[in-house]
Amino acid sequence: DTGVSQNPRHKITKRGQNVTFRCDPISEHNRLYWYRQTLGQGPEFLTYFQNEAQLEKSRLLSDRFSAERPKGSFSTLEIQRTEQGDSAMYLCASSQQGGSYSYEQYFGPGTRLTVT
Amino acid sequence: AQRVTQPEKLLSVFKGAPVELKCNYSYSGSPELFWYVQYSRQRLQLLLRHISRESIKGFTADLNKGETSFHLKKPFAQEEDSAMYYCALRALNSGGSNYKLTFGKGTLLTVNP
Numbered sequence: 490d491t492g493v494s495q496n497p498r499h500k501i502t503k504r505g506q507n508v509t510f511r512c513d514p515i516s517e518h519n520r521l522y523w524y525r526q527t528l529g530q531g532p533e534f535l536t537y538f539q540n541e542a543q544l545e546k547s548r549l550l551s552d553r554f555s556a557e558r559p560k561g562s563f564s565t566l567e568i569q570r571t572e573q574g575d576s577a578m579y580l581c582a583s584s585q586q587g588g589s590y591s592y593e594q595y596f597g598p599g600t601r602l603t604v605t
Numbered sequence: 606a607q608r609v610t611q612p613e614k615l616l617s618v619f620k621g622a623p624v625e626l627k628c629n630y631s632y633s634g635s636p637e638l639f640w641y642v643q644y645s646r647q648r649l650q651l652l653l654r655h656i657s658r659e660s661i662k663g664f665t666a667d668l669n670k671g672e673t674s675f676h677l678k679k680p681f682a683q684e685e686d687s688a689m690y691y692c693a694l695r696a697l698n699s700g701g702s703n704y705k706l707t708f709g710k711g712t713l714l715t716v717n718p
Contacts, residue, residue: 492648520704531609531691531708532649545705580649584704594706596649 491515493597495581501603502571509567510600514583521564522594523556524580525549532580538564539586571604578602607632609694611709618682619717626677626712628666628692638668638675639706641691649691652677662686682716689713 494513502508514521519540524532535554536546540561550556553571558564568575578601582594608631618624630636640652653661655668655675666677675692690713693706 522705524706529614529710531693531710532706534705534707537704593651593654598648 493581493583493595495579495597495600497600498598499601499603501605504573504604505570507567507569508571508602509565510579510581510602512564512566512581512583512597514563514581515595516562517585518583518595519561519586520584520592521558522582522584523564523566524582526578526580526599527576535566535579568602571602573604576602576604607636607694607696607707609692609707609709611690611692611712613712614710615713615715617715617717620684621681624679624682624686624714624716626690626692626714628675628677628709630673630675630692630694632673632694632696634696636668637695638666639693639695640664640666640675640677641693641708643689643691645688652690682714684716684718687714687716 496511500508521538523535525535526532534547535550536556537544538558541558553569556566578599580599581597584594585592610629612627638655641649642652643649664679666675668675689711691711692709695706
């Protein structure tokens with residue numbers, strides 16, 4: 490499978506614990522995005538990388554959240570001191586770079602986080 | 606600020622009937638509009654985009670800037686069209702973010718036999 494992959498697919502954690510998710514984009518894609526989707530809502534933008542540079546962070550991303558893409562390939566999203574409100578599906582997407590033309594964003598299967 | 610509104614959470618039609626999923630947007634600049642679809646137990650995938658003006662799986666969508674709408678239509682629905690449909694917007698002008706997508710809340714389409 491050469492699509493976007495995410496691990497783990499499911500994570501159950503206790504409130505206050507730290508969790509880390511991984512996203513492997515399509516290999517030739519230099520743009521990587523994280524979105525969060527809660528029940529009954531569409532995906533909401535969290536952050537975006539072009540190569541290894543994190544270019545924008547949504548206000549949804551509190552100080553407890555951090556994302557990295559150290560070598561411009563895979564990315565990790567860490568949530569520290571998880572809260573029940575962090576329970577959601579975390580989606581990763583990747584795309585090629587294309588000036589003003591937007592190349593298609595390809596989505597991964599998501600990581601479903603449940604905070605108990 | 607960008608906003609996408611899908612007024613219907615649920616839409617149920619019979620096989621062979623026409624279907625229209627509504628999408629309205631709010632954005633002061635020049636938008637690019639998309640429809641994404643998520644079939645049961647599958648990942649989110651692009652269905653169509655207004656720039657390409659294609660018909661995909663019998664679906665079409667026309668961007669109406671006057672009404673700020675991008676409704677998705679299909680003349681004859683099929684059972685395999687049952688899925689969650691999301692309308693999304695990307696800002697195109699230099700003042701906006703020209704990469705992130707802003708999604709609506711989605712419409713669950715059920716096509717009954």
